[in-house]
Amino acid sequence: MRDLRLTRRMSQAQLAGHDLSDSYISLIESGKRTPTPAVLKLLAERLGCTPEYLSEGIEPEQRAHVEVRARHCELALLGGDAAGALEGFDDVIAADDNPELTLRARWGRAAALERLGRTGEAIAEFEELRELAERDAGRTSWLPSVISLTRCYHAVGDLGQAVALGERALGRLTGLGLTSGSDLAEVARVLLLAYLDRGDTPRAQTLVQHMPDDTDVAGDYRRASEKALEEGALGDAIYLADQALEAASARSRSTARARLQVAGARALIRGDEADNLRALDLLTAAEPELSGDEATACVIESARALIRLGRLDEAVATVRDTLEGMPRQSFDVVMAQAQLVLAQAHLAQSGREAALTVLRATAAQLERLPANRLTASLSRELGDLFDAAGDGANATAAYRRALESVGLRPTRRMTQAFVEH
Template identity: 30%
Template sequence: MPVETPFGARLKALRQKRGLSQAALAGNDISTGYLSRLESGARQPTERVITYLAGRLGVDRSALFSPYTSSSLSEAVSVAVSTDSDDAVEAVVTALASAQGDDPLVRWQALWLVAQFRRRRGEHAEERTSLEEAIRIADGLALTALQCRSRTELARCLRATGDVTEALELAVAAYELARESGVSVSDTSKALLTLVSAEAEAGRLPDARAHVDELVALVANHSDALRTEALWAAATVRSRQGDDDGALAFIQQAMDSLDSRVDLVLWARLRLAAASLYLQARPTLTKPAHACLAEAERALSLVGTPVQQQELLTLQARLAFADGHVAGARDVLDRLDFERLALSYRDRVQLQLLESLLLIEEGHREQGLSRLKRLGEEAHRDSNMNLAAQVWRVLAEALEQSP
């Protein structure tokens, strides 16, 4: 049974198809502000408004609610690109499900939009499905830029879910495509970013260090998010190598390079990353971690996704534990909805690591130690060597403490 597209997305598509501005469609009977809210999905139309708009567009009322078919996939993609709203992307999901024989380039773009949408929501399995089809289409078209871009994003998705071995293979393939075919600096940089993160997770730190230094040099003259993320990656690799001073210098440089007015989401994510590095430093630097999380919390209250809110709570719990506030850390964790966790594999391990330490501090020593051992074994089995080493180190420190 066909599924109807949201009214707002369909309305906008019909208006744009006829080359009408919002003011031209609104006419004298409704305001452009009201029409804009209808198109965004913020308002629902009355029967009178539906009749009025159908008349202005020269269509039957049913056209404003008609299901998408294969011929309207390009229309759905155009609306989604121009509006940047989740409702519009959901219309693309609907169109993809019923489209047949559509232009492969349009379908690739639709899959790309849907994958980004799934990523924001932490729906990694659905994101992976979209990206796997995107790779097949890109390969069929033999378009190097799309082949590189699709592999880069799928590698990033797999790394986030803990599939390090496959992520590393895809990241290497994406980087080799970028290097051999001369794609854009943006695509090459993103391939390198993903390769560095996969190598770091796999414990291949010398390789990660060489590639991240290459990345930083590549984007040295850029002043946008590419340079900021490269500096962030350099900080992460140095932290994994035990170079706390180098890590903190790079993350500070990354934070200084980005104005919150340019990209508030990235600005907030940098502060989450900095807080994590402060907590991993030896000795732990709780004061700057508090400052970073306070800034991130204010920003994420405006623009944060559910995934980012979960990351914030996890870091707040880790900080409370580092401050010696065991009960406070437990209180923060109790605010997490464990039935709807959308955290990455690494963040899930960090969360389980904290829970194990809390059990030990709360008097359940054997249970906590057993969970740490199991966690280390799982990370090692999944080829997450860096995480496994971290868990074994924490376990060793816990065993040294007197019961």
């Protein structure tokens, strides 16, 4: 405020005007008083700046530029440009005095130093970050700094420190009930290496028996966060909640990609042998990322591709395994799709009677599903398969059901046209 006032050649009395006293202005400039938001706004108007500039020393637009710069540095680090990231983080630290942004940039700087192999400097940075976290444990977790230090001390050969810090982090994570996730995996990895380097094989083997299980990473982090919150460890609770969000987001991205792969495979299955081989690769990659009906639908599409490729025994085995894993007491759209693919595979094997047995059971079960476009599509496919098996009566009935499912009352001519089409 003083710098701006002098730049504008204003006295303290001129800045105070009729609303404030020049002595109050003097107290503010000497750091002995903090103006209220209303006074801050008034002073900013007279000095021709924003209240944010007076309170933080940087304009909002400049702050936004610095925040974007920080994110670009993080992207550079992830992309392997540690040197560029380090330079950028230094610029961010020099340009901004916002504590949160500065802390974020300091973390990035420490990580960049580690990536560049300047491990001693990285250790110094991470140790300062650990001290900050331990002084403010109510808001900040020491876990990430200790995990990073465990890795760095191992890298420089200080096995005693690596083991001590690693065991501390491992004890805290497991004490919160964490059984999965990148934090536990990294601590366990470095501890294993440190134990082996020290010749402590029994401890290493014991740790191997308790390897992380990444079946529900997001849920595991969330439960650990809840436990930390119950303990009053807010810093750990916040950190673990952020890790839960990141894990859930990563899972969401993987699922979205897998869904796209399944959709792409469905388009390719209609093509030639090369297309079907590509479809099978996409479906194989997608299946582990999916669950429930989506995973089952993925397997069904794999069976369709196998049929097109002439690998009929594999197709039949694939669908039968899928059907055996479904609850027997309930019949739904996914089960109907599986049964229709099984019938198609039987027909391709010249197993007409086996196909008809499956088709007739499916027809009876489809009657119990609500009429909509999806069941219309299934009835249409059912009719095509009955027709291919030489059962014209059931084919016609299936086509009629398809028309009725979309709200049409079929005439004989409409049904015949549908069959011919």
